[in-house]
Structure formats: C-alpha cells, structure tokens
Amino acid sequence: MGLAEFQRALELNPGYVEAHHWRSTLLSMLGRHEEAIREKKKALAMDPLSLVISTDLARMFYFARDYEQALQQYRAAIDMDPNFAGAHLGIAQVYQQLGQFDAALAELETGVRLSNDSNFALAKLGHGYAIAGQSDRARSMLEKLNSIAQQKYVSHYDVSLIHAGLQEPDDAFLWLQKAFEGRSLWLGYLNVEPQFDSLRMDPRFTKMLGLVGLLQPGSPQGSS
Numbered sequence: 001m002g003l004a005e006f007q008r009a010l011e012l013n014p015g016y017v018e019a020h021h022w023r024s025t026l027l028s029m030l031g032r033h034e035e036a037i038r039e040k041k042k043a044l045a046m047d048p049l050s051l052v053i054s055t056d057l058a059r060m061f062y063f064a065r066d067y068e069q070a071l072q073q074y075r076a077a078i079d080m081d082p083n084f085a086g087a088h089l090g091i092a093q094v095y096q097q098l099g100q101f102d103a104a105l106a107e108l109e110t111g112v113r114l115s116n117d118s119n120f121a122l123a124k125l126g127h128g129y130a131i132a133g134q135s136d137r138a139r140s141m142l143e144k145l146n147s148i149a150q151q152k153y154v155s156h157y158d159v160s161l162i163h164a165g166l167q168e169p170d171d172a173f174l175w176l177q178k179a180f181e182g183r184s185l186w187l188g189y190l191n192v193e194p195q196f197d198s199l200r201m202d203p204r205f206t207k208m209l210g211l212v213g214l215l216q217p218g219s220p221q222g223s224s
Helices: 003-012 017-029 033-046 051-063 067-080 085-097 101-114 119-131 135-149 156-165 169-181 185-189 194-199 203-212
Strands: none
Touching (some): 017 033, 017 051, 017 185, 033 051, 051 085, 067 085, 085 101, 085 119, 135 156, 156 185, 156 194, 185 203, 194 203
C-alpha cells in the first residue's frame, strides 16, 4: 500500500490503529521523520499497551537520528516488558550510534537470548561485534549464519550490515544486491539506517537506492 491508500483508509476510519502504524512506517522509510513520528504517536495513543508500536516509535526516533528520544522510548518499552527481545535489539543500535559499544553488546546478547537465538538477533550481534572492533567474533558469526543458511532463511540484508560494520564495502554491496534480488522488505529502510552510513558516499549506494525506488527527485543521494 502507498500513502494515498493509507490516507483513504484513515478517511474511512480515523480510529484504525494499524493504518496509522503502517503509514508511519512508510513515512519513515521515505525520510519524512517528523510526520512518521507524529503518526506513530497517534497509533500509540490509541493502543498504549502495544509493545510493537511503542518499540516502533523508538525506531522512528532512531531513524531520525534523535538518539536521546530513541533511548527514552526503548526504555519505556523495556519497562513494559523486560523480556521483549525487539526492544533490547533496538536500544543496542542506539548505543552503537552513541559509541557505547559495551552497553550495546550487553543488550544484543540479551536480545539473542530472549529471541531464542533467532537469525535476526544473531546477525545484529555480528554487526555489533564488527563495529566494536571484535572482527574475529564478527567473522565467526558470519560463518555461523552461513551454516544456518544451509537449513533455513538468513536475511541477506543483515549479512550486508555485518560486512558494512567490518568496513568491507564490496561484500556489503554484494549482499545488498542479493537482498534486492530476494525482494527483502528491509531494503525499504536502506536510506534511513544509520548503520549504512559508511557506504553512503559510494556511487553503488546511490545505484542501490535507485533500484529500490528510494532516490528523491532532484537529489543525487536521496535523503538521510
């Protein structure tokens, strides 16, 4: 669905929480952060006990690079349910952007445990090792994910993030291309994800944004 369809749904039913929730997500992907946050707050006001919406509001702050607000919102979600893995994985990404790598790794390890070693969480931990300078542990995680991929799905997008963290742009773009060929929904966040900043000035990044449809008219780099 596009913005017009979400708008029509809200005209028909202004109290439709999911429409506010997903419209916010799409606005965030497009780099329209103020609108995204405003819309997500509406959804949370309608469903204040939703862990998913509460955590997603924190992600909107994170994508807007408002890290202090993101921390506050993630902590609120964790207070609601300390066992919600997504909030621990999310707050770890904020700590990474603030250079607090020990705190980030602690949250990532908690997220891995609470998610029962999900592939998604393991990939986040691999990226955490990479940007914390623990390259051997990051590569070990890549090997583990490659082994898991022989049996079940592992996100190419997440593997790309680990390579980006290892400062391996060629491999990062190789896996981004695989993610594109596999129609990964996560590519919708490509231009707002701070963890890809190391690739942002590479011409291949602009090309990938174009493939995904995220280039803004008149802007060579899209919005970030």
